Amino acid sequence: MTVPNHFELLGTDGAARTGRLTTPHGVVRTPAFMPVGTAGAMKGLHWREVRDAGADIVLGNTYHLMLRPGAERIAALGGLQRFTTWNGPMLTDSGGFQVMSLAQLRKVNEQAVTFRSHIDGAALELSPERAIEVQRLLGSDIAMQLDECVRLPADHADIERAMQLSLRWAERCKRAFETAPDGYMLFGIVQGGDVPELRHDSARGLIDIGFHGYAIGGLAVGEPQEVMLAMIEEAAPILPADRPRYLMGVGTPEDILEAVARGIDMFDCVMPTRNGRHGLAFTQYGPINLRNAKHADDPRPLDEESDWPSTRNYSRAYLHHLVKSSETLGAMLLSEINTAYYQRLMRDIRAAIAAGRFEEFRLRTREAWERGDL
Numbered sequence: 001m002t003v004p005n006h007f008e009l010l011g012t013d014g015a016a017r018t019g020r021l022t023t024p025h026g027v028v029r030t031p032a033f034m035p036v037g038t039a040g041a042m043k044g045l046h047w048r049e050v051r052d053a054g055a056d057i058v059l060g061n062t063y064h065l066m067l068r069p070g071a072e073r074i075a076a077l078g079g080l081q082r083f084t085t086w087n088g089p090m091l092t093d094s095g096g097f098q099v100m101s102l103a104q105l106r107k108v109n110e111q112a113v114t115f116r117s118h119i120d121g122a123a124l125e126l127s128p129e130r131a132i133e134v135q136r137l138l139g140s141d142i143a144m145q146l147d148e149c150v151r152l153p154a155d156h157a158d159i160e161r162a163m164q165l166s167l168r169w170a171e172r173c174k175r176a177f178e179t180a181p182d183g184y185m186l187f188g189i190v191q192g193g194d195v196p197e198l199r200h201d202s203a204r205g206l207i208d209i210g211f212h213g214y215a216i217g218g219l220a221v222g223e224p225q226e227v228m229l230a231m232i233e234e235a236a237p238i239l240p241a242d243r244p245r246y247l248m249g250v251g252t253p254e255d256i257l258e259a260v261a262r263g264i265d266m267f268d269c270v271m272p273t274r275n276g277r278h279g280l281a282f283t284q285y286g287p288i289n290l291r292n293a294k295h296a297d298d299p300r301p302l303d304e305e306s307d308w309p310s311t312r313n314y315s316r317a318y319l320h321h322l323v324k325s326s327e328t329l330g331a332m333l334l335s336e337i338n339t340a341y342y343q344r345l346m347r348d349i350r351a352a353i354a355a356g357r358f359e360e361f362r363l364r365t366r367e368a369w370e371r372g373d374l
């Protein structure tokens with residue numbers, strides 16, 4: 001039985017693609033950047049600002065939400081959309097990554113990951129079946145398989161072991177997902193570290209199992225950008241051209257441009273909000289660090305050509321003052337400004353691909369960053 005396909009390719013320009021992914025809570029325009037709301041909130045932003053910035057879909061995370069407030073509680077309160085009031089599409093990560101990075105005393109075996117909560121030390125088990133059950137309770141439109149992501153550099157044997165385990169877990173997740181209502185999706189996650197043959201084996205193994213879409217995981221975990229791009233080039237061409245490809249945890253605006261050029265459709269990263277809270281603004285001139293004293297007397301806005309009001313209406317001097325004074329408004333404004341920058345970048349990428357001028361757009365954008373802030 002072939003897996004239903006909710007992705008529609010609208011145009012291609014080289015390996016770059018633009019399309020639409022239809023979910024039970026709405027349509028996602030691709031290439032898409034998914035703001036990360038790990039524990040059910042976008043840090044420092046109202047949902048209306050996320051929507052106004054142009055985001056179609058946001059991310060939640062099984063690990064955080066199953067620990068607090070609990071998946072059964074969210075289900076009893078009507079699911080993640082009703083609980084948070086974000087009424088659009090949501091993708092939830094399976095929690096595998098967080099268990100490895102956040103949990104204390106964790107152990108991976110064939111059956112599951114067992115760990116102690118970083119919140120209250122409770123002993124918990126996250127199996128492929130429980131990861132799917134939690135995401136179904138949350139009501140997410142796109143669920144991710146449970147996988148084991150290996151940080152790089154790692155030895156070949158460990159990368160192969162984790163990739164094979166992730167494939168067996170992919171099979172179990174697919175079976176556990178069988179009863180999901182129509183329209184809800186499950187993505188497999190390609191692992192294989194920085195080893196091309198393991199990337200091929202993982203991609204082919206997932207395709208044999210069959211998913212609504214395919215993520216490329218195990219990257220943006222400490223490897224150089226050229227290794228990340230090389231692994232995308234190994235995996236993306238094997239993945240079905242008519243289904244969405246999601247590069248997990250990526251990335252800077254430059255990473256996104258390079259990955260779109262290699263056939264990636266979906267991205268998520270904490271960078272816009274996390275860096276915003278630390279005083280970094282993303283602009284068409286590249287990143288601007290507002291902690292820098294050189295901004296103290298600068299009356300200019302971040303970018304007077306921007307169509308986003310906050311990027312036009314606040315002086316660099318004021319933003320510098322807010323950041324230096326640790327005023328909450330500073331973190332809020334920069335999180336909002338950066339979220340809007342990323343969404344406008346995706347909007348411009350989609351338009352450039354549709355017009356067949358993505359390569360020119362990519363080069364012109366990079367030149368503007370290299371020229372830097374005038």
Ligand SMILES: CNc1nc2c(CC[C@H]3O[C@@H](OC)[C@H](OC)[C@@H]3O)c3nc(N)[nH]c(=O)c3cc2[nH]1
Nearest residue numbers: 038059060061093097149217218219220248249
């Ligand atoms: C940053 N680099 C990176 N992130 C990654 C994430 C999401 C982290 C998850 O953590 C939260 O952000 C901190 C988000 O959760 C809402 C995100 O989905 C990954 N998730 C899975 N399941 N498998 C991977 O191979 C993987 C690799 C990553 N590389």
